[in-house]
Amino acid sequence: MPSQRPLLPRSAPAASGMSSRSIVALLDRLEARSVECHSLMVVHHGRVVAEGWWAPYSAERPHLLYSLTKSFTSMAVGIAIADGLLSLDDRVVDVLPEHVPADLSEQGSRITVHHLLSMTAGHPTDSLGEAWELEPDDLVKGFLRLPFAAAEGTRHSYDNSTTFILARMVERVTGRDLPGFLDERLFEPMGVDHAEWDRVASGAAFGFHGLHLTTEAVAAFGELLLRGGRWGDQQLVPREWVELATGRHIDCVPFKDDGSDDADFACGYGYQIWMSRHGYHGHGSFGQQCVVVPSHDLVVAVTAQGDAQVVLDALWECLLPGMDEVGSARDDEILADRLRGLSLRPVPGSAGPERSADARLDASAEGSALPDGTTVRVVPADGGWLIRFDSLLDVEVGHGVWRESSPLGRPVVAAGAWQGSTFLADLYVITTPHRVRLVVDADAGTAVATWSTVPLTGPGLELHVRSPLMTRPDVA
Incomplete structure (x- = not known):
């Protein structure tokens, strides 16, 4: 298990100028809505004011982030652009020419880094499954072969393939694999020494999925974005890129198709980052969240098995109202006790009979x-x-x-x-x-x-x- 080194300083909520009662209310709401949380970290004014893990989950354990991985790939793209190795106008066909299909359409030839980042290439739905079925050995080629339903740059459609291609483009221009590049330029300078990646059979990182980080590393990433890409005395990601990535580039169609409410997935899309009703967030399936609210100098990291929108609703309705309230030391003690006792319930029953x-x-x-x-x-x-x-x-x-x-x-x-x-x-x-x-x-x-x-x-x-x-x- 990786060693655990603090990435962020700690503070009691009251000392940070917020009420512990709002965090208790958040925990109550999540429990009442049957959200199976695995971890929670609240960072206010750059300091961790609340952190908890529901046993058997624990602080030192990296956790699968699913599509929250995309936001990290976006930062790799920004660093490559700042190094002069890539640009928003670079086309897939020019950077990865050996993946160009013989039957390439005109629109396929025009797809750029910007279109991939904003998921506006023009496919009607997520192309991942169809593209891999069409070209099992070459997802980039499969992506380019699929028909387009809208002109590039005009419509957002959530598409995992776009991030996979961005990862391959970063690797091509930098000469490094994506995990190694991010280790050198982002994780190691931040003090994150436990980034793990799931991979396809060739050994390539998915890019759109598969990054495992501790909850504190996720919170630290949110703090990096909040500070405009600066970590301590180092500008790890250009401020201009963070502002581009966390700004709205395109409208979103509803993320869910079952008619249920998903208000924080209908506020627009940046560069592999979702706009929210308050600030913005990186999102991974089943409730992996890095939420950044600049207006409150707030970052919240969540890992869970649940509905992300339910978690976001709880943040806005329970946590935000306490941001400007004066807390008390007694309230902080009550919260600390609550956080220390978090646990998922083991299966009830007896140890017997002693039988196979x-x-x-x-x-x-x-x-x-x-x-x-x-x-x-x-x-x-x-x-x-x-x-x-x-x-x-x-x-x-x-x-x-x-x-x-x-x-x-x-x-x-x-x-x-x-x-x-x-x-x-x-x-x-x-x-x-x-x-x-x-x-x-x-x-x-x-x-x-x-x-x-x-x-x-x-x-x-x-x-x-x-x-x-x-x-x-x-x-x-």
Whole structure:
């Protein structure tokens, strides 16, 4: 596990000029709305005034950011532009000529860095799946081959492929891979020594997804943006670029298509950053957030398994009203106690009977994490259990406490219990927002293992506990 070095100074809320009661109200709201938060960090006037992790999540653990990764790729683009290696008007076909298809359309030939950053290339929907299916070995070529529905620069359509291409363009002009470039120019100068990246089979970082950082590193990134790209006495990202990236470039169509409210995803889009009703935010699926509110000198970092809009609503309605209130030392103590006690509830039930159980997995349930017919064996071990899934992997499970194991390289933290003749366990893939609920009917000899939310990179548990994670065909 990486060492933990403070990136930001600390302060009590009252000393920062805000009320702890507003943060308690935020916690109450998130609990009332059944948001499964994994971490929260509030930074006011450059100091951390509140921080908490819901056990088994913890401060030192990097967490998958999903599409919040895009905002970091945007900063890499800005640095490359400042170095004179790239420009907003550079075309994909000129920077990556070997990826140009023979049947390139006129519009495809005109797509520039600006169009990619603002996601205004003109595809009607996210092109990722179709582009990879069309060209399994070359996502850039697949992107350029797909038909366009709108003129470039005129319509925003959320499109993961655009960020993948930006990552490849940065790598081409800098001669460095994206993780190495960001390590040298951003993370190491900030003191972030634990950035981890998921990759495609060639070893290339996704760019649009797959960055793992601690909550404090996310908060520090927000503070970097708030300070116009400056960290201490170093200008790591040009102020002009931060202002461009965090400014509105295009209207947004509703992010959701089910009619539900998503007000903070309808305020416009910058360069791989969303505009908000207050400030702006980087966003990753299932509630990974870096929220920056310049008018209040405020940064909030959240990791979660939940609905991002619910979290943003809670920030505006619960946290912001307390920004100008005078807090008290007693209120700060109450908040500190609350934050120290945050925990996700282990599965209730008993440690007995002291018995083994053998079952065969039924994968017909939606969101199954394992193949149909997988043999599942529950074996008592050290006050808990060892769960054996065929020859695929073994997972250690605690009773009333969280037990960690790394069966294939990535950690799994688990707790379980017997409820009558049924054994239940929650297996947290702890570097991600996701967990698997295992239910074993010892009498019937059957088991199910389903995701709480299915990872966007696929349902196979074995895939997500391997390190490094590689989930797509090779991309040259």
